[in-house]
Amino acid sequence: MGDTEPKSEKPAAASNTEPGGTSAAVAPTSSPASPVRATPAPATILPPEHWEQVALRADDDDADSTLGDDAATSTASISSTILQYRTIRGRTFHSEIGNAQYWGANDDRHNDALDVLHHLFTLSLNDELYLAPISSPQNALDIGTGTGIWAIDFADKFPECAVTGTDVSPIQPTWIPPNLKFSEIDDCTQEWTFGADKFDFVHIRYLLGCIPDWTHLFKQAFATLKPGGYLESYEGSPNVYTDDDTLPPTSAIAQWGPLFINGGKAIGRSFTIVDDGVQRKAMEEAGFVDIEEKRIKVPSGGWSKDPKEKELGIWAQHAVESDIEGFILFLTTTLGWTKEQTGVYIAHMRKELRSLKHHVYYYQKVVWGKKPGI
């Protein structure tokens, strides 16, 4: 798997650091595979009217909007208070609880996409669930567990470990390993109530765009960890790059990063966690030591000649393509896009992903650190 870094600066709107964070902080980074200068996606977002002007022709695939086509799978009709989701055009999103502000859909269709992403993430770690040097954990915590798929796999791997998964959406399954429990409606931006020095391992994955203060989050993880326990943070960037000029600035794929970055600004949550080196900085500020990190290059689509990158790219494409709407609808609505503008953008994004003409990639980063004391 490649983890080389582009040669050029990152998109200006994203951050002031290099793609994937400060290069000196990146631990296992190999030499660039290609002398070609990487091209970042544009830093600015196109006005939503652009997508009306470039509506696909009727004979193009996906010309019709995908909006609302999964209303049948919506869980919005469930009447319990905690399941009173907010609904946008037939898609459900978590209800507003405390400070929580989550941008992804929480219905079956999007949950399936999260499970595909879990496969991509474990493949990215060469079939591992984590990189921190833990052994025989007795208590583990997964914050923002989503469908709970990571927590389930972790509980199966360590049957002697009591695993807890938390989330603001009760989307976790009920058939789970006996050593796993999900605590419902637990907003990680509020004060944690697990107690001090309790866990051997705290795992936090894919919470970009959800957290207003990462240092505060990691301080809470620090407090609840036992001395010698580890925190691991796994995040990805919405920014994409190309090494061969196959990223037209007005393409939907080039606009993916600016869309998330601008949407994040509108809801007061950053999506440039990887780009800005936030994970390491927040861990240092929280008091963690022996911090290490690994950056992973992930193509979008199976265009790479490298077999490992190709495999990652196929799964990355599958995850996004299976529910583009569920990834962007909350943010485009927040930004004031119309249903038609969002629908045309989705149709272009899907078409571009399928074409494999755009040789783009993005970065994920895993950072882990130890609570001192042992």
Ligand SMILES: C[S@@+](CC[C@H](N)C(=O)[O-])C[C@H]1O[C@@H](n2cnc3c(N)ncnc32)[C@H](O)[C@@H]1O
């Ligand atoms: C992109 S999903 C990632 C799920 C899981 N960590 C994974 O990697 O498969 C983000 C999850 O974080 C949850 N979330 C968002 N804000 C949260 C908060 N303030 N507290 C707890 N969970 C939150 C969402 O409900 C969603 O399930």
